[in-house]
Amino acid sequence: MSDKDKFQLLVFDGDFSLPSIEPESIKSILYCTVTGVPIEVNTFNSYKTAFNKVPPVLIHKNLRFKDYEQIVAYLKTVNFNLDSELEPLERSECLAMTNLVQSKLKPVIEFNYWIEHRNSNELMNIWFMRSLPIPFNYYYTRHFRDRATDFMESLYPSETDTEIVKEYIQRAAIDCLSSLSARLGTEDYFYGKKPTSLDVTMYAYIAPFLKIPFPLNEMNNVISMWPNLVNLVKRIDSTYFPELPKGSKYLKFEDQAKTNDDDVSYAAIVILTISATTLMLGFAYTRGYLTGKMLN
Amino acid sequence: MTLVDKISLELGAQEPWPKDVKFFQPHEVEQVLLPDNANCLATQAFLKMCQLPYIVEPRPNAEAMSPTLKVPFIKAGRFVIAELEGIVQFVNGKGITLTEPLDSDQKSNMRAYMSLIHSVLEMAELYICWVDDETYNEVTTARNGSVYPWPLNHIQNRNKRSQVIKKLKTLGWYNKKLEDVYSEVETCCESLQTRLDGKRFFFEHGPTELDALVFGHLFTILTTPLPRSDLANIVRNYPSLIDLVKRIEKEYFKKAAQQ
The missing domain is CATH 3.40.30.10 (Glutaredoxin)
Structure with a gap:
């Protein structure tokens, strides 16, 4: 490669053995890894990086590309094209299938990340609050949640009940997954022996459900119904991300705190009871309700 | 539901x-x-x-x-x-279907192309109508507001525009430039033409809802006069798609008009 400049890719940090927590970032990382772009991945978790735009951002020779589509379009112009070996008909089908995945699985991701109350309050919110520096953590959690709400509103403008919206988007996602599974069959990847942009997109939208321990994760059970899709995710993991750490990076402390909380709770109760009783007795004594005689 | x-x-x-x-x-x-x-x-x-x-x-x-x-x-x-x-x-x-002879693989293929049209052509049309200032001022305001009295027409136009812009923002289309929109449409038409591959319809046995959807969008793009005719010009570069549109119009719409 003649370009000596490095490609810098700025993404949200990864966790739970995902390359990144956020699907758009996952797509960008995986696309670059598979095409072999010499990237330097910077995670979006310090003040130094936080002043850039919303990840994923690709920086190359003073050029900036601010989302996955732009990144892919640029990488194609510098000869990193994932779909270059496909026949025209396959390329056309790949584009259509990628659109199908994008339009049916993105809603379900956004819903589970930010609209589902338990997931968003107990997991996503805490995760982003911890991984990003102040004040960006406030800004981004807010931003993501608003974006997801807007997304649902524009998809189903006549529905206000989240349960009904959830049913709609899950049904759409299930249809899409069964199409994907039928299309994949017993092959290693959708087209031949190498992943294409379809595999990349699919991985980014399915892997989070398989790996992130959402408090409420119905999609995990749904996806498990199609073992060939689960295997595809595992195959991509072992081929392209063999060294991802297992377990959680940011939520570990919280788990410890929780167990400690359970342990100390008895002690806390005892201390509280003793201090409350002392306080009451002391009050009664000073007011003269209790006299020295009574104590004797 | x-x-x-x-x-x-x-x-x-x-x-x-x-x-x-x-x-x-x-x-x-x-x-x-x-x-x-x-x-x-x-x-x-x-x-x-x-x-x-x-x-x-x-x-x-x-x-x-x-x-x-x-x-x-x-x-x-x-x-x-x-x-x-x-x-x-x-x-x-009701037991009436156009996709009877298709197997599940072909059906999912059809659904994929339908979602491609929804997520590219439809978004591009929304973009041209509501985001492009020239089209918005010359065509959209007049037409969308035509059924309301003054000053309600202006209020309705503004409301609808903000709704559409919100939708385009969440789907990542609002930040695109006009050229980006055109290139997306080109890719979409290119891929449809490749898929059609000179056949009469997208599937050998006859028309399906995919043909209906392609017809609906391309016919409208081709026949609607707009201040910017670029969208129609892009579609005109794909002769086999034009043939498909003409064929469907002749077989299903003209015949009905004659009767």
């Missing part, structure tokens, strides 16, 4: 196609906009392909009447069903 609706829809589906099905859409001549017109035409083409009779009922407030707030919608007996996908499902429930 709640469970009760679903059950009643399934029970009602057993009944034959009623004779007095009404097809609601905005006024075609003075009101309707590019994306809505495309969807209405696609649904009409689908119903004609299934040889199901319907009566077109233009209403100025069709959009607000629709259960999903999107046009078109039909009223068949006791049921009101909106949008092409819903109507296709409803018709399939």
